[in-house]
Amino acid sequence: MVRCSAPGKIILFGEHAVVYGEPAVAIAIDKRFRCEMSFTHGDVTTINGMVFDPEKQNYLDRAMVKLGIDESLEIYTSTELMSGAGIGSSAAVTVASLGCLFGLKGDVDKGTIAKTAFEVEYEVQGGASPIDTSTSTQGGCVVISSSKGPGYLWGVSKRGTTWNIHESDIPKLKLVLGNTGVHSPTGKLVGKIRQFYKRSDYAKDIVQEMGVLVQKGHQALKDEDLEGVGRLMDQNQRLLSCLGASHPKLDALIDAAREHSYGAKLTGVGGGGVMIALTDEPEETSKAIEGAGGKAYILSSTKRGLSFE
Ligand code: MEV
Secondary structure (H helix, E strand, C coil), rough: CCHHHHHHHEEEECCCHHHHCCCCCEEEEEEEEEEEEECCCCCCCEECCCCCCCCHHHHHHHHHHHCCCCCEEEEEEECCCCCCCCHHHHHHHHHHHHHHHHHHHHCCHHHHHHHHHHHHHHHHHHHCCCCHHHHHHCCHHHHHHHECCHHHHEEEEEECEEEEEEEEEECCCEEEEECCCCCCCCCHHHHHHHHHHCHHHHHHHHHHHHEEEEEEHHHHHCCCCHHHHHHHHHHHHHHHHHHHHCCCCHHHHHHHHHHEEEEEEEEEECCCEEEEEECHHHHHHHHHHHHHHCEEEECCCCCCCCCCC
């Protein structure tokens, strides 16, 4: 039997642009997906006592296909992550499931798990970058860039784009998450923005501008320049809105949070889902978000990525 868990994530800078090879910065959050698997002598694979349904459990199913698992499995799962919100629920499911499956085969290497998890997300969502799956695997702060630098972990390539994954040391941040309650599946909006990107030079310029902004944002994080980080978060939000990734409910929560924070932006896919605010006043920021109709959570980051338990 193998038991493991993997965390969700939030993207501080660079969502969407990272799909086209631009840099991004993300941190793992202290909310996890847990999974336990063992081979069984039964005829069918079960999950939490029910017959496994490949349509419903599409990430897990694709992970099993990728590893060529033919045997029946007994699987138990539990999660602290809401899905379709932009906090990396599907990445955590994929990474923890692959951790168990690789573990059952007796071959556990984090780089291989992260790369396979990216392939799974890419196939299920019809396109993705490795930011969610690598952050869930590694934990802490993960930075993607087009070139290799200090803290390099592994590289991922797909259809002419190469993403170099790095770990980075940044100070602990006080962040508040605001959930709009609007479900937003990642694949759908990523696909819509891809069409915009392909057809429009304006969209390509926005994506490039985001890349420059992410590098400044990472530097401001390392310098502990919270005012600078907040300003860049606000700018990143404006660019995400121009790409069509925001939503009126996100805008309302972001506006409300800004009164008590350095900066605020959507995080993850957008189109609903969640926003984050960087603040010294987490209680006041939470109240402002709730006053604007959102559900607020004070976030804790974690250094713990994929863990075998
Ligand atoms: C989703 O958490 C982040 C996106 O950039 C998609 C991806 O990178 O796979 C929107």
